[in-house]
Each structure stands twice: as structure tokens, then as C-alpha cells.
Amino acid sequence: MPKLTIDGKTIEVAKGTTVLEAAQQLGVYVPRYCYHPKLSISGNCRMCMVEVEKAPKLLTACSTEAAEGMVVRTDTEKVKTARRDVLEYLLINHPLDCPVCDQAGECGLQDYYMEHGLKPSRFPQEDKVRRQKRRAVGPHLVLDNERCILCTRCVRFCEEVTKTSELGVMERSDKSFIDLKEGKALDNGYSLNIADICPVGAFTSRDFRFKQRVWFLKKTPTICLGCATGCLIEAHHNENAIYRLVPRPNAETNTWLCDHGRMTYKAVQAGDRLSKGFIKNGMIELEPALREAAARIDEAHAGLAVIGSPWLSIEDNAALARLAKDALKTDNFCFEFNFEQGIKDGILINKDAAPNTAGVKLVKAAHGGVSLEELSRRIMAGQIKVVIAEARAAGLISTALKAAGTRLIVFAVNRSEIPDLAYATLPYASYFETPGTFINYQGLRRRTEPAVTAPEGIKPLWAMVNKLAAYSGASLRLDSPDDALKGIGR
Ligand code: SF4
Ligand code: SF4
Ligand code: FES
Known part of the structure; x- marks a missing residue:
């Protein structure tokens, strides 16, 4: 049970706990893109870097195991500069899509830029790497490669949760992009979770796209009645119409939702709804x-x-x-x-x-x-x-x-x-x-x-x-x- 200090607060955690998880237990939020509590650790985005006493350089909190006597700081100038630099790097090739992007209002890039970035880009717009824009990939998803920050959450989801491995990172360096592997279609019965976990507007839901701006939506906690699993969900609605169902992650039953369950709200506002x-x-x-x-x-x-x-x-x-x-x-x-x-x-x-x-x-x-x-x-x-x-x-x-x-x-x-x-x-x-x-x-x-x-x-x-x-x-x-x-x- 290592005991460590994070931002001056001491905590004892179970062996194997990462610095990011220990910080979370203390109520200290460390920004992250590639980390997801239910996926393997990838450590590729560098957004979670923290200063650890005696370490020669900043360390990624998501992939560093908490150790006895560790002294961690998440709020130093060095850490803040690193976060700004990561954001500047991610935004170099990111398109100026926010006004027309369906992720606006719940986008990891927008939110972190306002919180940790606020730095004008030093790169001229015409030098941006262009990637493929929106295209349907499977019955439920649209992929916009230009918005992708290559966190690989989507790839790991398909490898580790559905074990269908439809996605991969193609090419190398700034030419890298996410794509379907040859002969694969993104139709694994759980594909809409990818739209949830993609931190930016690269994967969006074909059903939800452009129906509502997310800040207009009200949220009602309820349950899915699509089968006996009874997943906990949130119904997002506005002006008496439901627009989407998303999971309410819980330890007992579900982190994710299946695609069938996500669509169960449609019956309520279907054209054949009975009112007589x-x-x-x-x-x-x-x-x-x-x-x-x-x-x-x-x-x-x-x-x-x-x-x-x-x-x-x-x-x-x-x-x-x-x-x-x-x-x-x-x-x-x-x-x-x-x-x-x-x-x-x-x-x-x-x-x-x-x-x-x-x-x-x-x-x-x-x-x-x-x-x-x-x-x-x-x-x-x-x-x-x-x-x-x-x-x-x-x-x-x-x-x-x-x-x-x-x-x-x-x-x-x-x-x-x-x-x-x-x-x-x-x-x-x-x-x-x-x-x-x-x-x-x-x-x-x-x-x-x-x-x-x-x-x-x-x-x-x-x-x-x-x-x-x-x-x-x-x-x-x-x-x-x-x-x-x-x-x-x-
Ligand atoms: S598409 Fe989204 S989830 Fe997949 S790598 Fe890009 S940013 Fe990450
Ligand atoms: S989301 Fe899917 S698995 Fe969960 S209760 Fe609904 S139908 Fe069942
Ligand atoms: S969240 Fe730690 S490297 Fe991405």
C-alpha cells in the first residue's frame, strides 16, 4: 500500500494504482485524452503529464505507478507549459470545424484549450495536414479523420471490449490516420460507444448528428428496457423529444450500452405511435x-x-x-x-x-x-x-x-x-x-x-x-x- 503526496495531500493507495487514479481518489483532476478507466493504458497523448520529485523529466500520470514516498505536483508552471504545448501540437493540424462540429459543447479539445491552452497557434493555416473528411463507417457512425487526435481509444475499444478489431492506425508520423482494416465494417453491436469515448468530433453518431446542440439537452437518469440486463442510462431530451441515450456507468451492470438499447427511444416518437x-x-x-x-x-x-x-x-x-x-x-x-x-x-x-x-x-x-x-x-x-x-x-x-x-x-x-x-x-x-x-x-x-x-x-x-x-x-x-x-x- 504505497503512500504518496499529490499537490500537498497525502494518500495511501492499493499497489498497482497509477498516479492519475491516485489523484482522482484525492479529487485532483488530471487532464487526459487517451486514458479511459475501462481500456488498457496507451500513454500516447501526453496530456496527463505531472512533475514527480527526483524524476529528471515530466511523467505521464496515466502510465506511472504510484510508489512509496512519491511527491507529485500537477499544478506547477512546468506542467502548465507542457499542457499548453501538447494542445498547441494537437491543434496544429486540427481543422477549424467547431461551428459546424457536432462535438462542440462536449469536446475535449475545446474544453482543455479554454482551461489549459489559450495560446495562439504559431503555424500558418495553409500548412495544416489535410485528412479525409466525414464518411459513414458502419450503420451507426461517421468518421472525420481530420478531427482525430490519434488517442487510439476507438482502436482499443474494438480490440479489448468487442474483440472485433475493426480499426487500426494506418501510416506513420503526421500522416497517421485511423481507418477500418481491410474487409471490416464497424458493425459490432456496440459501435456507438466509440462516439462516446472519442474525445473529439472524429467519430460521431449518425443518428444524433446535427439534431441538437448538446447544451440544449436536459438529462434524465433512467434504465434501458431493451433486455433483462437493464443497463443504467441517461435520456437526453429537449422540448419533449428524446435525442439520444447514453450510459450511466456503474460498477454493478454497465460501463457501455449496446446499439440496440441506444435506439429503443425511437419507438416513443415513431410515426406509428398510438394516441388513439x-x-x-x-x-x-x-x-x-x-x-x-x-x-x-x-x-x-x-x-x-x-x-x-x-x-x-x-x-x-x-x-x-x-x-x-x-x-x-x-x-x-x-x-x-x-x-x-x-x-x-x-x-x-x-x-x-x-x-x-x-x-x-x-x-x-x-x-x-x-x-x-x-x-x-x-x-x-x-x-x-x-x-x-x-x-x-x-x-x-x-x-x-x-x-x-x-x-x-x-x-x-x-x-x-x-x-x-x-x-x-x-x-x-x-x-x-x-x-x-x-x-x-x-x-x-x-x-x-x-x-x-x-x-x-x-x-x-x-x-x-x-x-x-x-x-x-x-x-x-x-x-x-x-x-x-x-x-x-x-
Ligand atoms: S477517432 Fe477519436 S477515439 Fe479514435 S483515435 Fe481519433 S480521437 Fe481517438
Ligand atoms: S443497453 Fe443493450 S444490453 Fe443494456 S439493457 Fe439495453 S438492450 Fe440490454
Ligand atoms: S492520458 Fe496519459 S498519456 Fe494520454
């Missing part, structure tokens, strides 16, 4: 749709069934369970889904594509119910006239529904989700618009937070269940998600 109801293929206002669905429920009497959904929150599942048990007084309900869970690619993507298989177990424990197989059997036996379900969960028993010609009342967010055999479709607020509790494959309980508001009149699913019950004359009153959760252990 459907009866068969005809769109109608929400209230008449609810009335029609309720009339079919009343007509079915004892022949009703309700299915929970691993794509819904615990609150919304609980509301469906109470609809079945307390309002419709049926025992034809299922809250049991046994999808295999676990990371399937060694990085993040889960074998289970549903985000709340573990959470639904709590509803099952509180309310019971039958298995999916038993419910399918009852449907096939003609005992069920109407099934109430969330659209994707309805897909799990579609064979039985088709064979028996059972009427289906579904809750859906987008038109594309509606199964062919749906009789009535009722819209509900997505989890980018309403809070909900989910339990991921590790058993961690997490909540979504609303980043945007739902289309007018569209309520969370538990509230839609409440309305449906009211229209059908069933005795159920849910004024809040807590009402739905009654009887469920916390």
Missing part, C-alpha cells in the same frame, strides 16, 4: 375504444383471461393482476414467464429480451395464477372468450388464440406492435413517459424516470386498467401505482 384506440383495424378515439373493450369484457362473463407481461413494470403487472382477481374475479390469469437469463455475448446483451422477467415473479408470488401452458390449454379448450394482454405478451400465446379464435384486447404503444388477431387495442404511456419498477437479471430493482410526456390523454397502463374496469362496471379502483401494488412485498 383501435377496434379491429379502425382507429377510434380512446373513450369509445375503452367502452367497446369493456362491453366485450362484460359479455364474456366467466370466459375472461388476463396475461401479465415481462415487458411491463411491476406496477402495471400488479394492476393487471388486480383486474383479473379483484375486478373480473377469474382464476384464468398468468404471471409466470420462465425465460433463460444471463449475458449471452460476454459483454451486455442478455439471453432474455424482456426487461422484467424477474419483476413479474413478485406479482406471481402475491397473486398466484396458472402457467402459460395451462392458460393456452384453457383457450384451446374453448373456455376463454376474451383475453386481455400487453401486445408482446399476447404474442406468447398467439397459436392458441388463433386456433380458438379468442377475442384479444391488447395494450400497445406503437401500431407495429398490434397483433393481427387483436380485437381492441388500447394505448398506454411508455416508460420514457412514466415511472415504473423493473428487476434486472441480477435481481437489482431499478426505476424508469419520465423524460418526456405522453401524447394527450394517454395514461400509464395501470391507469388504463382502472378506466377499463370502470367502464365494465367491475369493482376496482386504482388511484395510484401504490394501489395496484397492494399485497406485493417490497
Whole structure:
């Protein structure tokens, strides 16, 4: 456990800790470009240089191991001059793109220049080395070689995280540039992380480019519902529209995000987003749709069934369970889904594509119910006239529904989700618009937070269940998600 001093403060750190990490533990920020806590150390940018007593020259903090008795200074004139020189060197060949660069506002060059540089360039503009400008490299990224500072974070990400090694540094000296290796495409399922870790505007997201200036974006911490991993994310939004999802790095689950998860926000503002109801293929206002669905429920009497959904929150599942048990007084309900869970690619993507298989177990424990197989059997036996379900969960028993010609009342967010055999479709607020509790494959309980508001009149699913019950004359009153959760252990 070496003990060292950084800027006059003493700290004891674990063996193997670097000076940069030790400084970080003390709250001393050392500027860096090539260093990334989850990638190997490259030590190529020289931005993190510090003065170490008795060392003949400045040392890179990211690649120097903390040693007993070391005395480090990060704020001397020598260090400040070195930082200015590194910035001047990096900016010699950097294009004057800031006004049209999508990285502006979160660019490592802009920020450090204002903090540590502020030195006019001594090189005439016409001497700059020109490199290739924007070009698409893979489905999600655009690469602008002229903006690259050759920190190699992108290369190391592809070598060490996805292990797909698509990128390399080509040529030598000031002719060096990042490029795809021959025969490779940047489509490894995690490629958008490269836009996050590139400290400048060299790699940018094709989806996000030029949609918003980053200083207009508000940030809402929430979770990804793209699979059972349940990564922590931040939704970046402005004027009721989401523009991107980025990771909220955490020790338990994720540093990165997969490309599929990053795109899950699109459903919320897709052209087929439901703001009205459907009866068969005809769109109608929400209230008449609810009335029609309720009339079919009343007509079915004892022949009703309700299915929970691993794509819904615990609150919304609980509301469906109470609809079945307390309002419709049926025992034809299922809250049991046994999808295999676990990371399937060694990085993040889960074998289970549903985000709340573990959470639904709590509803099952509180309310019971039958298995999916038993419910399918009852449907096939003609005992069920109407099934109430969330659209994707309805897909799990579609064979039985088709064979028996059972009427289906579904809750859906987008038109594309509606199964062919749906009789009535009722819209509900997505989890980018309403809070909900989910339990991921590790058993961690997490909540979504609303980043945007739902289309007018569209309520969370538990509230839609409440309305449906009211229209059908069933005795159920849910004024809040807590009402739905009654009887469920916390
Ligand atoms: S493209 Fe970005 S991440 Fe890759 S080497 Fe250049 S600056 Fe670094
Ligand atoms: S791994 Fe799963 S939870 Fe994480 S970002 Fe991808 S889809 Fe979302
Ligand atoms: S951060 Fe240390 S050399 Fe780049």
C-alpha cells in the first residue's frame, strides 16, 4: 500500500494504482485524452503529464505507478507549459470545424484549450495536414479523420471490449490516420460507444448528428428496457423529444450500452405511435375504444383471461393482476414467464429480451395464477372468450388464440406492435413517459424516470386498467401505482 503526496495531500493507495487514479481518489483532476478507466493504458497523448520529485523529466500520470514516498505536483508552471504545448501540437493540424462540429459543447479539445491552452497557434493555416473528411463507417457512425487526435481509444475499444478489431492506425508520423482494416465494417453491436469515448468530433453518431446542440439537452437518469440486463442510462431530451441515450456507468451492470438499447427511444416518437384506440383495424378515439373493450369484457362473463407481461413494470403487472382477481374475479390469469437469463455475448446483451422477467415473479408470488401452458390449454379448450394482454405478451400465446379464435384486447404503444388477431387495442404511456419498477437479471430493482410526456390523454397502463374496469362496471379502483401494488412485498 504505497503512500504518496499529490499537490500537498497525502494518500495511501492499493499497489498497482497509477498516479492519475491516485489523484482522482484525492479529487485532483488530471487532464487526459487517451486514458479511459475501462481500456488498457496507451500513454500516447501526453496530456496527463505531472512533475514527480527526483524524476529528471515530466511523467505521464496515466502510465506511472504510484510508489512509496512519491511527491507529485500537477499544478506547477512546468506542467502548465507542457499542457499548453501538447494542445498547441494537437491543434496544429486540427481543422477549424467547431461551428459546424457536432462535438462542440462536449469536446475535449475545446474544453482543455479554454482551461489549459489559450495560446495562439504559431503555424500558418495553409500548412495544416489535410485528412479525409466525414464518411459513414458502419450503420451507426461517421468518421472525420481530420478531427482525430490519434488517442487510439476507438482502436482499443474494438480490440479489448468487442474483440472485433475493426480499426487500426494506418501510416506513420503526421500522416497517421485511423481507418477500418481491410474487409471490416464497424458493425459490432456496440459501435456507438466509440462516439462516446472519442474525445473529439472524429467519430460521431449518425443518428444524433446535427439534431441538437448538446447544451440544449436536459438529462434524465433512467434504465434501458431493451433486455433483462437493464443497463443504467441517461435520456437526453429537449422540448419533449428524446435525442439520444447514453450510459450511466456503474460498477454493478454497465460501463457501455449496446446499439440496440441506444435506439429503443425511437419507438416513443415513431410515426406509428398510438394516441388513439383501435377496434379491429379502425382507429377510434380512446373513450369509445375503452367502452367497446369493456362491453366485450362484460359479455364474456366467466370466459375472461388476463396475461401479465415481462415487458411491463411491476406496477402495471400488479394492476393487471388486480383486474383479473379483484375486478373480473377469474382464476384464468398468468404471471409466470420462465425465460433463460444471463449475458449471452460476454459483454451486455442478455439471453432474455424482456426487461422484467424477474419483476413479474413478485406479482406471481402475491397473486398466484396458472402457467402459460395451462392458460393456452384453457383457450384451446374453448373456455376463454376474451383475453386481455400487453401486445408482446399476447404474442406468447398467439397459436392458441388463433386456433380458438379468442377475442384479444391488447395494450400497445406503437401500431407495429398490434397483433393481427387483436380485437381492441388500447394505448398506454411508455416508460420514457412514466415511472415504473423493473428487476434486472441480477435481481437489482431499478426505476424508469419520465423524460418526456405522453401524447394527450394517454395514461400509464395501470391507469388504463382502472378506466377499463370502470367502464365494465367491475369493482376496482386504482388511484395510484401504490394501489395496484397492494399485497406485493417490497
Ligand atoms: S477517432 Fe477519436 S477515439 Fe479514435 S483515435 Fe481519433 S480521437 Fe481517438
Ligand atoms: S444490453 Fe440490454 S439493457 Fe443494456 S443497453 Fe443493450 S438492450 Fe439495453
Ligand atoms: S492520458 Fe496519459 S498519456 Fe494520454
